[in-house]
Amino acid sequence: MVVHVSFSPAPNDPYPAILPMIGVMGSFDRPSADLDEPLDCYLHGYVSSRIMNLSRASASASAESEGEAPKGLPVCIAASKVDGIVLALTPNSHSYNYRSAVLFGHALPVTSVEEKLWAMELITNKVVPGRWEGSRTPPNAAELQSTNVLRVKIDSGSAKIRAGPPADSSWDLEDEKVLDSVWTGFIPLVERLEAPVPSVYNRVAEVPEHVKEAREAFNRAAEEYTKALAGEVAGSKVMYGEI
Numbered sequence: 001m002v003v004h005v006s007f008s009p010a011p012n013d014p015y016p017a018i019l020p021m022i023g024v025m026g027s028f029d030r031p032s033a034d035l036d037e038p039l040d041c042y043l044h045g046y047v048s049s050r051i052m053n054l055s056r057a058s059a060s061a062s063a064e065s066e067g068e069a070p071k072g073l074p075v076c077i078a079a080s081k082v083d084g085i086v087l088a089l090t091p092n093s094h095s096y097n098y099r100s101a102v103l104f105g106h107a108l109p110v111t112s113v114e115e116k117l118w119a120m121e122l123i124t125n126k127v128v129p130g131r132w133e134g135s136r137t138p139p140n141a142a143e144l145q146s147t148n149v150l151r152v153k154i155d156s157g158s159a160k161i162r163a164g165p166p167a168d169s170s171w172d173l174e175d176e177k178v179l180d181s182v183w184t185g186f187i188p189l190v191e192r193l194e195a196p197v198p199s200v201y202n203r204v205a206e207v208p209e210h211v212k213e214a215r216e217a218f219n220r221a222a223e224e225y226t227k228a229l230a231g232e233v234a235g236s237k238v239m240y241g242e243i
Helices: 050-064 113-127 141-146 176-181 209-234
Strands: 003-007 017-021 023-026 040-046 073-087 095-109 147-163 185-188 239-242
Touching: 003 040, 003 050, 017 040, 017 050, 023 113, 040 050, 040 095, 040 113, 050 073, 050 095, 050 147, 073 147, 073 209, 113 141, 113 147, 141 147, 185 209
Parallel strands: none
Antiparallel strands: 003 017, 003 073, 023 040, 040 147, 073 095, 073 185, 095 147, 147 239
């Protein structure tokens, strides 16, 4: 639900910068593209934030170099989701079940109003599917001016996953005393969306269908994934994956 975007700040800043942001994959040129096709990562934020200023400056610097197309601000985007706590025989083998991805690319501000609105709709519907149509749209001129959208062209990326029970060493698995005294397994961590709570100024009596459906779909997917992991544990199957 949140990505962390890291970048190099101004030369006189001694620390690298990292920001939690909402990000969504998509292609404005090929809206029907899926996850097995090249996609960009869209991020949005306040127009005067540091990452927005640096992205604009990077685009301007590239434009001043004759014959060079703007490349953008180098960024690293990381996302991770913990699915459970893994308890093993020895502290060294304790872990998490998780899914994670890291993307490397260059960020440029979206300058086309058409693409900006498209990306804002994509991001809004990532938060809750159908929410763009379920809210006051389109954004007014002041909102469009105060919000920037970054398009990150992805150069490379990697993904890792761990799922299943503990993976202890053979010498511990052969030690009857250890096996008889240490509980092993994993504790599922399931994210759930609870019942919607109306705001103090809400005047709509019924929760909209798109909100109900989004909540139900989110919770159903989380429960199904957790059941699948429990089945793998019962079968003593550990899954590691890296792309």
